[in-house]
Structures are given as structure tokens and as C-alpha cells.
Amino acid sequence: MTEYARVARALRESEERFRMLLAGVKDFAIFMLDAGGRVETWNQGAERLYGHSMEELVGQHVSTLYTPEDLRVGRVDEELAAASHHGRYESECERVRKDGSRFWAHVVTTALRDEEGRLRGFAKVTRDVTEKRKAEEEKERLLRELKAAVAARDEFLSMASHELKTPLTSVKLNLRALEHRAEKTVEQTEGAGSRRLVRIHGQIDRLAKLVNSLLDVSRITANRLDFHLEEVDLGEVLQDVLGQFKEELDRAGCALHLRxxxxxxxxxxxxxxxxxxxxxxxxxxxxxxxxxxEVDLQRLGKSARLVVRDHGIGISERDQERIFDRFERAVSSQHYGGFGLGLWISRQIAEGLGGRITVHSQPGLGSTFVVELPLSGLPGGEE
Incomplete structure (x- = not known):
């Protein structure tokens, strides 16, 4: 046997093995077309996917597998022309089985050319992606429903907050009038009556803060958190806040260290x-x-830096980013009150003013929150 004969035999055997490999593939429809779009080969995967036997499809035009809608707009010629021009064309579209049922297919069409560049035909590889497509559609549906639910929730929060704020304002005004009247009585404002009024004030203030937080949730979600910029002495604001918290600090037994x-x-x-x-x-x-x-306020160049440090329970490393998310908490709500909004709102405000807020903490060793704000404020803010 001559060397040429051995090479030719090896080539034939290689081609036969390749044909056997393609014919045995069942998960993908793999078939060849001639240059005019007629089916030349048809593997088991194609028979399983489309329902046509090899005898039925070989020699037929590939348009047999297309939907009437695609045929009307010339999709067959368009795909083959694109594959011929670019060498390869990929699409995700509907295809039709022998029984008329449809399925979603991922199709890759590759142009086949000889050594001289002449078009000899096309290779098509098709995979059924119906389940994948259904999963994506279900995901999109759930996402739309989730967005609608979030929008409805935010609308409810906004409406509820406004509805709650009106009676709260009325209650506070009436409470002040009651205090003024009590001051003129013989009992004065000291004693049990005064303590009750203080407790009522505290509960009203707590409810008012919750209402304001709910309003901020709605504003932030709708990108309507407005800033009214003015010249502010941060030290004065800090002193005002500390004054408001004096009784709370005393009740909790927390000594304040201020710099x-x-x-x-x-x-x-x-x-x-x-x-x-x-x-x-x-x-x-x-x-x-x-x-x-410990509270520390510094001016560092063109920025202000506020540090609030406690020596409490601390925060684990895995929770240190999560606590800045909406409605997130690092501790059980059974042991500590709150809705998990304060840090999220604080970060939104800090970033809205061009700054940032970070935390450093270890469980059992307390937490240190650092707020950094540019002195120039946010460009374009409202006056």
C-alpha cells in the first residue's frame, strides 16, 4: 500500500468516526445544509428535537423548521446571508417540530468554505432552551411583581406617614397646652403628674421619629430626598443634639466624653x-x-470628621456592611427595639451630602462610627 493510499484511508476513517460522533449526539441537533439551504445530514439529536427522521428531512429545505411568522419576514435567507458574510450567526428563536408544536431554540449557523473560499454550505447546531426561557420569563414576572409590591409598599408608607403626622402634631400642641395649664395649678409641674407628662412627651417623640423615618424611606426610594444647604456650625448642632440626649444618657448610665x-x-x-x-x-x-x-468632632483640611464611639456589644465583621441596608439589624429585635432604618438613612444622607459613613467594630469591644463630610456641601443643593 502506497503512502498516499494509507493517508487517504486514514482520512476516510477519521471522517467516518466524525460522522458517527455527530450522528450519536442526542442533546444537540447537528446537521449540514448545502449552499442553497437544503438539508444534507441529520443526526439523532435533530431527529429527537424536531421529530423528523433523516429520510424525511434530507433533501428538504431548512425552512421546513421555521415558524410561519419567520418565513413571512424572510428570516431563513437573512440568517444564511449573515452566516455567509460574517462566518457565523447566532440567534435564540422559535422553531417548529414535525407535529406543529413550537420550542425555543438556541441556534448557531456556521458557513463552510473550501480552501479557495467558495461557500460549500452551512453547519447548524441547535439546542432546546425552552425550559431556560420559561425560567427567565418566570424570573422577569416575579421581578415585575416584586417591583410593583415595593412601589405599593412605599406608596403606603408615604400615605401612612403623612396620615400619622397630622394627628401627632395635634397631640403635641394639646400636650403643650395641658402643660401650660398645669403650671398654673397648685400642684405645679413637679411630682407624679409631671413625670407622666415627661413620659408622654417621650413616647410622642419616639413615634414622631418613626413617622419621619418612614417618610424618609419613601423619599429615598423615590429619589426625592432634598437637601437645603446653608452655613452650619457642626459644633453647635452637636451641642444641641447632646442636650436633647442628656436625660437619656443619664438614665442609661452612659458617661459622655466630648472633644x-x-x-x-x-x-x-x-x-x-x-x-x-x-x-x-x-x-x-x-x-x-x-x-x-465618646464623641469627637474635628476639622481635617476641607472636611469635617465626626466620630461616635461606644463600648457596647459590638458588631461582627460579616454584619458591618449589612447594617447599613434598609430594615437590616445585626441583633435580634426581641432584645433591642427599632426598625433597622437609622443607619441606612444616615448613610443615604451622608452620601447625599458628598460624604460617607463607616464603622469599625469587634464583638464585645464596642463600635466606632466615623462620618466624613466635605465642608463645601453638595454642589447644586437647594438653598
């Missing part, structure tokens, strides 16, 4: 900055009762 630079002045929203400080101080007292709270 502030003079003249930490920037363009911020005073109420929003007050909100950040209040949230951080409230958490320090809540999670570290009986232990000191």
Missing part, C-alpha cells in the same frame, strides 16, 4: 446632619448602656 474643634463650619442641611448625629448617639446608648460614649 470638639472650634469653627467646624460647612454648607450642609442642618436638620439632616442633626439626624445623623441623633441616630449614631441613640445607637451608642442603646447598645452600650452603663458604659461611656
Amino acid at each position: 470638639t474643634d472650634v469653627g467646624v463650619v460647612g454648607r450642609w442641611d442642618r436638620l439632616r446632619v442633626d439626624q445623623i448625629i441623633s441616630n449614631l448617639l441613640s445607637n451608642a446608648i442603646k447598645y452600650g448602656p452603663g458604659k461611656p460614649v
